[in-house]
Amino acid sequence: MIDRSEKHALDAALEAARWAPSVHNTQPWTFSVTGEEIGLRADAGRRLRVGDASGRELLISCGAALFTMRTAIRCHGYEPVVHVLPDPDRPSLIATVRPGAATEADEATALLGEQIERRRTHRAGFTGLPVPDRLVDRLVAAAAAGGARLTPVRAPEAVGVLAGLTRAAQGVQAGDRRWSLEVIRWARPPGSSRKDGVPADGYPRRAAPTEPGFPQRDYAWRHDWGGDGGAGTSIGVPALLTTAGDGRQEWIACGQALQHVLLLAAAHGVSAAFHTQALEMDPLRAFLRRELCSGEHPQMIMRLGVTFDGTSAVRRPLADLVDRPLS
Incomplete structure (x- = not known):
């Protein structure tokens, strides 16, 4: 039986995954939730048929979502247990993720977690301020x-x-x-x-x-x-x-x-x-x-x-991404 704190970690991972970067902001992923485990799946219908025939950029996008989920779970006090491409018979299943041993997020992890919803892609030149x-x-x-x-x-x-x-x-x-x-x-x-x-x-x-x-x-x-x-x-x-x-x-x-x-x-x-x-x-x-x-x-x-141009970000609601309602 999943306890309340583990459920909070899973919910946080799902919410965080929405904010991962993806080519053209296609958001080519869906999620299944079974007990205490999340399945991250590639949505082939959102693959770029012309520009990404191999699915390379789709899987890079899904990998970004996976790291985001791992970071969110760590920020909520658990070490994530991850299996990448766990089932050869289900090629769209990119990874399974669940909370593992209890842990305390270090400062570096917390810093990454704070940026999940703040990070933005830039599409122009930068200011002259140097990157150290x-x-x-x-x-x-x-x-x-x-x-x-x-x-x-x-x-x-x-x-x-x-x-x-x-x-x-x-x-x-x-x-x-x-x-x-x-x-x-x-x-x-x-x-x-x-x-x-x-x-x-x-x-x-x-x-x-x-x-x-x-x-x-x-x-x-x-x-x-x-x-x-x-x-x-x-x-x-x-x-x-x-x-x-x-x-x-x-x-x-x-x-x-x-x-x-x-x-x-x-x-x-x-x-x-x-x-x-x-x-x-x-x-x-x-x-x-x-x-x-x-x-x-x-x-x-x-x-x-470095840029000071603020841009908006749009993401699909979880109800469109998860194959069961969040309780």
Whole structure:
């Protein structure tokens, strides 16, 4: 019989998981609750059919939700017991999570937990305020603890390559009707009541140019949508998140490492902007692996920086995510 404190921990984990980052804010997950165990499941209906045919970005998103659940359970006084891909006959079951031994959340865990609902994705340039090297080192260590490698890209030539590949991929995708329609599906017009997708104030109407240029997705697509933010012109600190392998286990681990990095960064006033366009095109991803990633598999291109632009966040209600009513 589950006791009251364990139930509180489970409820907190479900609520926290809603706030995990996901590609285009697709929120591609559902949850089942059986006794004292939560099942995290991938929602294949929310996979990007064009941009994510392999399901790589979907599983990275689910991995981020898994780390968020683990953090919430720790913050509520239990060590989480996690089994990743526990049933080969149920490939959509990403993980099971339940409260284990009683524990006391340390200061570092509590700090991460405080950022779960505060963290935001940024979609423009950053201010000129630097990201401290000591923080970057801590972010690198956080990724390593989750089985991934975060590599800050400092050399101007390498930064130029990342920016150039991003521009090339964005140019190709913007001219392809399939890609454009898929992005439009997840773009929310002003005043929309939808609880998923990218809200109109989640990106600037006209972003100030950075040097070199790292283009964002064209969520407005022929509309004059977007917020008033995005005045910063700094690219921040470009970084690559890579893994040694490139299968489902690694993608889930990468998502967990990514969320650890994002929450830790947010706790110190640093946001992330993502650029996955080049990683969605196999020839460009292979080029990056060979030329910039020392043979490891690139899973995420991001920029880390400081911004004062506040954006809203939308998430689906738990009633739409959990297959039984919460009692």
